Amino acid sequence: MTDQVYDVVVIGGGVTGAALLYSLATFTDLKRVALVEKYPQVATVNSKSSNNSQTIHCGDIETNYSLEKALKVSRSANMLVRYATQLPAELRDRVIFRYPKMVIGVGATESDLIRQRYETFKPHFAGMQLLDKAQIAEIEPSVVKADGHDRPEELAAIAVLDDYTAINYGTLAQSMVQQAQAVSDKTVDLRLGSPVQSIEPVGSNYRITTAESSMLARYVVVSAGGHSLLFAHRMGIGLEYSCLPVAGNFYYTPQVLNGKVYTVQNDKLPFAAIHGDPDVTQPGKTRFGPTALPLPLLERRNLQTFVDYLEVLRLDQTVSAVVWDLFKVRDIRNYIFKNMAFEVPMINRRLFLNDARKIVPSLKLEDLEFAYDVGGIRPQLIDKTQGKLILGQAEIDPGNGIRFNVTPSPGATTCLGNAEQDLLRIQAYLGCNVDRSWFNAEEEARSSVS
Numbered sequence: 001m002t003d004q005v006y007d008v009v010v011i012g013g014g015v016t017g018a019a020l021l022y023s024l025a026t027f028t029d030l031k032r033v034a035l036v037e038k039y040p041q042v043a044t045v046n047s048k049s050s051n052n053s054q055t056i057h058c059g060d061i062e063t064n065y066s067l068e069k070a071l072k073v074s075r076s077a078n079m080l081v082r083y084a085t086q087l088p089a090e091l092r093d094r095v096i097f098r099y100p101k102m103v104i105g106v107g108a109t110e111s112d113l114i115r116q117r118y119e120t121f122k123p124h125f126a127g128m129q130l131l132d133k134a135q136i137a138e139i140e141p142s143v144v145k146a147d148g149h150d151r152p153e154e155l156a157a158i159a160v161l162d163d164y165t166a167i168n169y170g171t172l173a174q175s176m177v178q179q180a181q182a183v184s185d186k187t188v189d190l191r192l193g194s195p196v197q198s199i200e201p202v203g204s205n206y207r208i209t210t211a212e213s214s215m216l217a218r219y220v221v222v223s224a225g226g227h228s229l230l231f232a233h234r235m236g237i238g239l240e241y242s243c244l245p246v247a248g249n250f251y252y253t254p255q256v257l258n259g260k261v262y263t264v265q266n267d268k269l270p271f272a273a274i275h276g277d278p279d280v281t282q283p284g285k286t287r288f289g290p291t292a293l294p295l296p297l298l299e300r301r302n303l304q305t306f307v308d309y310l311e312v313l314r315l316d317q318t319v320s321a322v323v324w325d326l327f328k329v330r331d332i333r334n335y336i337f338k339n340m341a342f343e344v345p346m347i348n349r350r351l352f353l354n355d356a357r358k359i360v361p362s363l364k365l366e367d368l369e370f371a372y373d374v375g376g377i378r379p380q381l382i383d384k385t386q387g388k389l390i391l392g393q394a395e396i397d398p399g400n401g402i403r404f405n406v407t408p409s410p411g412a413t414t415c416l417g418n419a420e421q422d423l424l425r426i427q428a429y430l431g432c433n434v435d436r437s438w439f440n441a442e443e444e445a446r447s448s449v450s
Ligand SMILES: Cc1cc2nc3c(=O)[nH]c(=O)nc-3n(C[C@H](O)[C@H](O)[C@H](O)COP(=O)(O)OP(=O)(O)OC[C@H]3O[C@@H](n4cnc5c(N)ncnc54)[C@H](O)[C@@H]3O)c2cc1C
Pocket: 011, 012, 013, 014, 015, 016, 017, 036, 037, 038, 039, 042, 043, 044, 045, 046, 047, 048, 051, 052, 053, 054, 055, 056, 057, 169, 194, 195, 196, 197, 223, 224, 225, 227, 246, 247, 248, 249, 290, 375, 376, 377, 378, 406, 407, 408, 409, 410, 411, 412, 413, 414
């Protein structure tokens, strides 16, 4: 039997691959596209609702984002909200959620930083408010009150009180695949339960082989999390990258917060400061975390991916030097030790309680319940040519009809923004038409007003 030929095959059915499938079906004139996912359902790995923090990162309350980065991320976040809010109401209400959100500064130094950040960011983020202690208490009483009294430290917060702030990225990915398959006049194939074993160039195409079948593609996008790097390496591509997977754990408490409460991040450790969030699938609880522990796995709770990790690690002097350089920074070293201690029975909950009390000072040990089977892995890349850890996402694109996305945080928020970038590369290579007006809707609306 001859292999089917697709214009584009996407490997990996997390939210990144699902957003690309949706975008290919909706905004291009390509007629034959497919998504290949190793598990029987889409979004069961990092994009599953329980494996991430469910936050729509706009950059407004993420103090590790510069204004420039925040504006870039918020463009993608706006796309996400626009996509989700146009879904039928019943589905929309299972995908996207409104909660108040804030980042709190605790103590004089952090409160000053919050006030300065507010002045810089306010002109660009319409719904942003600066709150003092009493105003914070009105929205999030548990952040301020302990044993009936106000906590002693100075507090200030940047808040957005009336917006969409949380997403079930798993349901979102499912909806994107459904929407893609509903497009008429196109072949949009979904191959679930089909682990890709190999990708090889065949003439001007690529052959993608799974256990059961193979197919040909004029263009391939690999969005398989840390496994994207594995596929790239096996094709002799991206050998300048290694990987440092960082796992995150969470704790549940009874509901002590009404919305999302973030804390000021340490510049050297972006996304290291824990936050408290409602869990969109667990009403009546608050979820605190994530912790950050380097783990030698490409997929959480899948020990078979240890071997895959060793393959992408490509341990050599440069990788060792990057890890050693990280370890030499006191804040990072202490943080790694603390996160290792978070894994030690008997002391783990007590240590985590100290961090969580920065958000809710009245929390007690018995309030904390470890969240089993919750939390994924962030596959952070190490760039061996520059000798440094890449803190955001990465793309490997040799420009010959195949592209690899590795998407740690905030990769779920930026799934549609990343799909747009993929489409531009596909357009340049295949010469297809791409309608970008949907992606540029906000810019176009602004320029028509001015
Ligand atoms: C603790 C934590 C908290 C986070 N919080 C947030 C947050 O609040 N907001 C945010 O925007 N981001 C957050 N992130 C990041 C976010 O979860 C990821 O960026 C996002 O889920 C990545 O999606 P993905 O589709 O690229 O990868 P994944 O969801 O991991 O999907 C990859 C897919 O590839 C498939 N695959 C792998 N190998 C193969 C193969 N051989 N054949 C076929 N398929 C294969 C996998 O089965 C999987 O379905 C968080 C991450 C962590 C770990």
